[in-house]
Amino acid sequence: MKISVIITLKKDVLDPQGKVIHQTLDGMGFDDVNEVRQGKYFEIDTKETDNNKAKAKVEEMCKKLLANLVIENYKIIDPK
Amino acid sequence: MKSSVITFPGSNCDRDMDVALKKFGFKNKMVWHADTELPKSDLVVLPGGFSYGDYLRCGSMASKSKIMKSVINFANSGGIVMGICNGFQILVETGLVPGVLLRNKYLEFICKNVFVKINDKKNKYFKNFDNEVLEFHIAHNEGNYFCTYDQLKEIEDNNQIAINYCDENGKIEDQFNPNGSIKNIAGIFNKEKNVLGMMPHPERMIDPSLSGEDGSLFFKNLINNLK
Numbered sequence: 001m002k003i004s005v006i007i008t009l010k011k012d013v014l015d016p017q018g019k020v021i022h023q024t025l026d027g028m029g030f031d032d033v034n035e036v037r038q039g040k041y042f043e044i045d046t047k048e049t050d051n052n053k054a055k056a057k058v059e060e061m062c063k064k065l066l067a068n069l070v071i072e073n074y075k076i077i078d079p080k
Numbered sequence: 081m082k083s084s085v086i087t088f089p090g091s092n093c094d095r096d097m098d099v100a101l102k103k104f105g106f107k108n109k110m111v112w113h114a115d116t117e118l119p120k121s122d123l124v125v126l127p128g129g130f131s132y133g134d135y136l137r138c139g140s141m142a143s144k145s146k147i148m149k150s151v152i153n154f155a156n157s158g159g160i161v162m163g164i165c166n167g168f169q170i171l172v173e174t175g176l177v178p179g180v181l182l183r184n185k186y187l188e189f190i191c192k193n194v195f196v197k198i199n200d201k202k203n204k205y206f207k208n209f210d211n212e213v214l215e216f217h218i219a220h221n222e223g224n225y226f227c228t229y230d231q232l233k234e235i236e237d238n239n240q241i242a243i244n245y246c247d248e249n250g251k252i253e254d255q256f257n258p259n260g261s262i263k264n265i266a267g268i269f270n271k272e273k274n275v276l277g278m279m280p281h282p283e284r285m286i287d288p289s290l291s292g293e294d295g296s297l298f299f300k301n302l303i304n305n306l307k
Binding site for chain 1: 140182185187226
């Protein structure tokens with residue numbers, strides 16, 4: 001089963017890379033952008049076949065490794 | 081005094097640290113990240129570098145390596161553990177010291193000498209230190225110290241800030257902050273002050289013909305405090 005995870009920076013955390021991407025977009029003519037926040041995306045292919053169990057495992061992975069909860073939030077996307 | 085320096089894949093200041101520790105009287109051992117047992121040590125150092133290529137987040141992979149279980153146990157039982165640069169990033173990822181290290185504010189790799197002011201001397205690292213201000217070297221891309229408001233309050237209440245970026249006279253101001261760190265924080269302790277994480281490299285300041293001598297003062301003072 002493949003489970004996807006999106007990691008984003010929390011609202012109050014400075015994202016200098018997002019800022020630079022925003023500036024570059026602005027310079028390219030995309031001048032209606034309010035803000036850009038950069039994040040990470042993971043696809044985890046697990047042997048687990050039970051949907052809920054797999055999600056619980058991935059949640060544990062997020063808390064222990066994939067995300068740093070001081071600065072990041074994670075969102076697990078329901079497998080199709 | 082016995083010390084151990086942990087080498088992770090991608091560490092590159094481990095041998096500099098070895099040279100520095102030996103120069104000031106430590107009997108140092110290099111310890112590989114895949115080892116499980118820590119040699120008997122009075123001091124454990126997590127050196128600078130780019131462990132695991134800085135994948136995922138700087139220090140995140142190294143913080144889960146086999147030897148780190150022993151290092152964490154050592155720290156939790158009061159052992160002296162110092163993380164320099166990438167070692168500091170590893171320490172925050174283990175949770176031994178609070179906060180995180182973000183990308184530098186202006187997105188540039190910073191490699192230069194800086195001045196830092198000692199904020200607290202009631203600890204093994206800076207006790208009996210005559211100087212208030214030290215000149216150290218920094219070289220990092222992710223040294224922008226960040227923590228939550230609640231963490232900052234706790235850090236300040238417990239006097240856990242070890243050193244702040246400043247000018248040569250010890251003035252702590254925004255203009256002397258190289259990387260955007262909250263409150264100019266360059267180094268921080270755990271609550272018990274046996275664990276120190278800092279971005280500057282004292283091991284690069286131990287030879288008067290190559291650099292300054294403030295690293296020498298730091299190591300001499302440290303070994304005396306540990307005796």
